[in-house]
Amino acid sequence: xxxxxxxxxxxxxxxxxxxxxxxxxxxxxxxxxxxxxxxxxxxxxxxxxxxxxxxxxxxxxxxxxxxxxxxxxxxxxxxxxxxxxxxxxxxxxxxxxxxxxxxxxxxxxxxxxxxxxxxxxxxxxxxxxxxxxxxxxxxxxxxxxx
Numbered sequence: 001x002x003x004x005x006x007x008x009x010x011x012x013x014x015x016x017x018x019x020x021x022x023x024x025x026x027x028x029x030x031x032x033x034x035x036x037x038x039x040x041x042x043x044x045x046x047x048x049x050x051x052x053x054x055x056x057x058x059x060x061x062x063x064x065x066x067x068x069x070x071x072x073x074x075x076x077x078x079x080x081x082x083x084x085x086x087x088x089x090x091x092x093x094x095x096x097x098x099x100x101x102x103x104x105x106x107x108x109x110x111x112x113x114x115x116x117x118x119x120x121x122x123x124x125x126x127x128x129x130x131x132x133x134x135x136x137x138x139x140x141x142x143x144x145x146x
């Protein structure tokens with residue numbers, strides 16, 4: 001009598017679960033990993049079907065189904081789905097944008113007295129350039145009040 005190697009629906013299920021899990025691993029997709037973990041949790045005897053401990057259960061087909069799922073997920077790891085292809089890094093646009101800092105970048109290069117002297121020199125330069133009585137901000141010229 002020749003040896004029979006049945007292929008059951010369980011072997012296909014093992015292959016699909018292995019594909020989803022390892023596809024998540026190869027692509028680093030948390031959604032696939034969680035989905036496969038949920039299936040394994042709900043169908044908790046899934047790993048026991050791979051072990052040769054029960055008479056009449058084709059553990060070889062379960063094992064080979066899992067191996068085919070792993071191989072297939074490795075083979076198709078470069079294929080992107082539509083929602084994965086469109087989704088970019090959420091902060092990609094911020095990398096290229098010009099950075100706006102809260103304080104000047106050279107804030108600690110000068111002392112407070114040096115910055116005050118520069119502000120007074122700038123105010124004097126603007127005062128000398130000003131010939132008529134135009135608007136002059138009050139924080140540069142404290143003699144005027146609004």
